[in-house]
Amino acid sequence: MKTINKTQQGFTLVELIIVIVILGILAVTAAPRFLNFQSDAKASVIDGVVGSLNAGVRLVEGKAIIGGQNTTDISCFDNNAVRAANATTEVVNDTATDQVTCLTGTDVRFGAPDADLGSILAAAEFSGGIVAHDTVSGAAEVPALTVAAGTVVIANNLQDLRDGRCLVTYTAATSATARPTIVPNTNNCN
Template sequence: MSKQQGFTLIELVMVIVILGILSAFALPRFANLGTEARAATMQGVLGSVRSASAISYSACLVSSGCSESAATGQSVTLEGQPIALAYGYPTTASILTAAQIASADFEIATAGTIAAKNASGTCEVTYAAPTAVNTSPAIAIDVSGC
């Protein structure tokens, strides 16, 4: 008598059912990765904006021709690009250049607002230049709708 090897039909059906159940639980987890990726990207943008702001301010402090008490008319050069300053920090219009953020990669509806593409709600970093001497720029992130 020869011994048969392999799976029975019932065993094959059970494996398919178990795989179907596992995939039903795993699919929502993988579908949510786009949201997490957009939120992580915006965290990176936040870091870029903060760094660019601090580097611009430092460059103004060490430059003999730059005054951190001037509201307009001041600029520094970063990576060969002129950055307009307000009280030593990048202006709202020049923060994208200072942070080297490409407008093709994000939605830029207004100056100082950098939003993620394909977000279902609010998923943005906002930057507002300082409005007085000895104040820092307002930099905020909202990833509630990524």
């Protein structure tokens, strides 16, 4: 037969409740430090923007190559094709940026979308609160948002753009041999 040791005791209900309360307090204070889902989500959105931009740029580049417009300074993308810009009827000198732009369609420089808001939005559709600004649209913000000429900045929201964090910078191609650059900045996505 088995003998029971009467000196061995278990935990009381009060002791168990105290331990559970202490563990609960630790979980509430420590978990948010380890589980920062907001910054991970914002960084993932930026990665998605980069993927969308890359796909849009590749599509326009392919259409420009097919149309023989991948080495020209200005051509226009509309009706699912890149066509030569007729200097007398299809382009206008934009006094705000001092560049020649298309009257219809979107601007394509050296086979890739130009660094203006219209061209970027035509190449890659953004939704869900994503904001993008170029030199002209950034200057129209109150207070003005500084955007370098020849670039478009894209972020989760306007505050991230203003703070210069968690954003993507698109810089247009400057020659037939220089591809556009798409640079993500996922530092400090909080």
